[in-house]
Amino acid sequence: MTKTTLSALIGKAAPLIPVLHVENADHAEPLAEALVSAGIVTLEVTLRTAAGLEVISRMRKAFPQAIVGAGTVTKPEQLAQVRDAGALFAVSPALTERMAEAAAKIAIPFLPGAVTPTEILTARELGLHELKFFPADIMGGIGALKHYLPLFPDVSFCPTGGISDANVMTYLDLDNVFTAGGAWLAPRDLIEAADWTQLHARAKASVAVVAKG
Numbered sequence: 001m002t003k004t005t006l007s008a009l010i011g012k013a014a015p016l017i018p019v020l021h022v023e024n025a026d027h028a029e030p031l032a033e034a035l036v037s038a039g040i041v042t043l044e045v046t047l048r049t050a051a052g053l054e055v056i057s058r059m060r061k062a063f064p065q066a067i068v069g070a071g072t073v074t075k076p077e078q079l080a081q082v083r084d085a086g087a088l089f090a091v092s093p094a095l096t097e098r099m100a101e102a103a104a105k106i107a108i109p110f111l112p113g114a115v116t117p118t119e120i121l122t123a124r125e126l127g128l129h130e131l132k133f134f135p136a137d138i139m140g141g142i143g144a145l146k147h148y149l150p151l152f153p154d155v156s157f158c159p160t161g162g163i164s165d166a167n168v169m170t171y172l173d174l175d176n177v178f179t180a181g182g183a184w185l186a187p188r189d190l191i192e193a194a195d196w197t198q199l200h201a202r203a204k205a206s207v208a209v210v211a212k213g
């Protein structure tokens with residue numbers, strides 16, 4: 001099986017990944033509609049809720065053009081589960097060797113968290129060159145990422161944790177950042193309130209921030 005990367009999947013789409021907490025599986029379609037129609041086509045559905053897997057498969061069915069993946073993957077066995085649900089990529093806050101093996105076995109693009117130099121080198125030795133940088137706000141933010149660029153020029157990051165419209169461009173402007181993610185793109189309270197109009201408007205505003213550069 002050939003392995004692609006998350007950056008290749010995202011391609012020219014907006015480099016923004018909403019980290020979605022969805023309690024009600026019936027919200028899958030209207031939520032995806034609100035985001036995709038605003039220009040956010042990469043959607044990370046977290047496994048923090050019991051509905052996570054169902055939301056992934058329903059979003060994939062309703063929006064085949066969307067790049068739907070799974071987030072908060074914390075156990076090796078979840079990699080095959082999310083693939084079976086239709087996830088096109090998997091994100092974890094951390095990296096273990098067993099999770100890296102499970103992801104490689106099914107060739108799913110895998111974005112594990114790595115924030116220290118040792119974790120980054122461990123990930124690279126496991127063949128992982130695209131990493132999540134979480135929690136970015138606590139772990140040194142753009143200062144840390146700037147330090148890492150000359151040391152690990154073949155590693156690219158997706159910062160999450162404390163990202164907002166106000167600081168997203170300072171991250172995306174870095175040469176070793178290929179996308180940025182977070183809950184600010186689709187806040188949990190708005191999802192629970194089924195406020196698709198607000199969610200669409202907020203997503204559109206974030207896409208405009210990035211388009212402006």
Ligand SMILES: O=C(O)C(=O)C[C@H](O)[C@H](O)COP(=O)(O)O
Pocket residue numbers: 019046071072073091092093134160161162163181182183184
């Ligand atoms: O869900 C996961 O797998 C995570 O690792 C954590 C998320 O990326 C952050 O919770 C997003 O941070 P905020 O945008 O500040 O809410």
